[in-house]
Amino acid sequence: MSLSRRTLLLGAGLALxxxxxxxxxxxAELVLATGPDGAVFREVGGALAEALAEQLPGTKIxxxxxxxxxxxxxxxxxGGAQLALSSLDPIDEPEKVRAVGRLYDSFMQIAVPKASxxxxxxxxxxxxxxxxxxGSGTEFTGTRMLNxxxxxxxAERMAHAVASRRVAEGSLDAMLALTGIPTPxxxxxxxxxxxxxxxxxxxxxxxxxxxxxxxxxxxxxxxEALQSNKTFAVxxxxxxxxxxxxxxxxxVTRTVFTETARIVEGHPEAARxxxxxxxxxxxxxxxxxxxRWFRSVKR
Numbered sequence: 001m002s003l004s005r006r007t008l009l010l011g012a013g014l015a016l017x018x019x020x021x022x023x024x025x026x027x028a029e030l031v032l033a034t035g036p037d038g039a040v041f042r043e044v045g046g047a048l049a050e051a052l053a054e055q056l057p058g059t060k061i062x063x064x065x066x067x068x069x070x071x072x073x074x075x076x077x078x079g080g081a082q083l084a085l086s087s088l089d090p091i092d093e094p095e096k097v098r099a100v101g102r103l104y105d106s107f108m109q110i111a112v113p114k115a116s117x118x119x120x121x122x123x124x125x126x127x128x129x130x131x132x133x134x135g136s137g138t139e140f141t142g143t144r145m146l147n148x149x150x151x152x153x154x155a156e157r158m159a160h161a162v163a164s165r166r167v168a169e170g171s172l173d174a175m176l177a178l179t180g181i182p183t184p185x186x187x188x189x190x191x192x193x194x195x196x197x198x199x200x201x202x203x204x205x206x207x208x209x210x211x212x213x214x215x216x217x218x219x220x221x222x223x224e225a226l227q228s229n230k231t232f233a234v235x236x237x238x239x240x241x242x243x244x245x246x247x248x249x250x251x252v253t254r255t256v257f258t259e260t261a262r263i264v265e266g267h268p269e270a271a272r273x274x275x276x277x278x279x280x281x282x283x284x285x286x287x288x289x290x291x292r293w294f295r296s297v298k299r
Contacts, residue, residue: 024247026059033064033072033084036133036159040180041068041085041236044103044263048238051259055251069137072239073097082244083252087137087178087234088282089144089212098242098287100253101278101294104271105233107218108141108202109177111167111186111193118174121149121198127173128154130163141234142176148208149201160185168192178234181222191225202232211282235280240287249289253278257293 032049035041042065049063064081066072072084077096087106091097112118118127124146132138134157146153156172163175164185174196177183186193195218206213216233220226238256240249256263257275264271279286279294286294 024056024251025245026056026248026251027082027245028058029060029062030056030083030248031062031064031075031081033066033075033081035066035068035072035085035179036136037065037161039068039160039177039185040106040183043184044180045085047263047265048256051255051262052252055255056248067133067135067139069135070140071133071135074135076239076241079241082241084239085236086239087141087212087236088284089209089234090137090140091237091282091284094284096242097239097284098249098290099281099284100238100240100249100287100290101256102280103236103238103256103273104180105214105216105235106137106178107181107216107229107233108145108198108231109179109181109183109186109218109229110174110196110198110231111164111177112174112196113167113170114192114194116173116194118196120196121145121201122151123196124153124174125151126153128156128171130158130160130166130172130175131155132163132176132178133157133159136178137234138176138178141178144209145201145205148205161188164189164193180236181218186223191223194226195223195229195231197230198232199230202230206232235282237281237284239284240289242287244287244289246287246289246292249287250293251289253287253290253293 034045046063049061053061069086075081076084131142166172202215214233218229220228
């Protein structure tokens with residue numbers, strides 16, 4: 001079900017602020033699959049769960065820590081979660097999966113010790129690196145990158161917070177993190193690492209795998225003492241199981257796009273959540289409840 005962006009009311013949040021939503025027959029419990037320690041998914045998911053708890057007072061909202069995108073998709077499809085955060089690229093077949101909306105973008109960040117000789121992506125060959133947790137979007141996208149460019153590494157899987165500490169202390173040569181900016185795993189290191197530029201790889205990657213990847217730049221001063229970084233970005237979606245009630249998903253959608261300030265408090269990147277880009281969900285169709293809400297704010 002597609003919707004024209006021109007049908008969306010830019011002031012949707014204000015327009016709906018005074019509306020009294022109808023009573024919703026919500027389930028006793030909703031599990032929201034989030035992400036690992038040190039990742040933006042964990043923080044945004046937790047804030048969203050708090051906002052939903054107020055909008056669905058009869059429902060227990062459980063923000064579930066996970067490895068992130070790939071595990072979240074598995075949980076959603078198996079019924080282990082009813083809502084989940086995921087980057088767009090692992091969603092090849094959106095069976096049982098529907099989009100609540102596009103949120104913000106994750107950026108591929110490759111961090112190395114500040115004094116490391118690693119300057120380019122291909123310099124990772126033979127190095128000890130972290131590909132994020134097993135089942136994460138970082139693992140999926142990072143593995144796809146390494147295979148595509150023929151770079152062989154000694155790869156480990158761990159949470160970004162753990163990986164960043166090991167990079168800073170020198171027991172890892174590099175870490176890959178596909179997450180929002182700024183991510184706590186890098187911010188908390190206070191300039192002990194730097195990010196390597198991958199402009200050529202970003203362009204080739206986006207040309208080869210058309211759709212989810214966008215060449216992008218992490219602005220200067222996103223992290224203290226770090227320069228701007230040329231990389232690529234991937235859209236992040238909030239997903240729902242296709243069988244979740246349209247009435248419930250409508251409430252979830254309304255909450256995401258009208259309680260944005262609260263959900264993104266303290267996290268600048270998530271402030272990109274807005275109704276104008278919310279329907280840009282790639283190959284994942286909108287849930288009927290989400291489509292209903294977006295239609296309700298059209299001109």
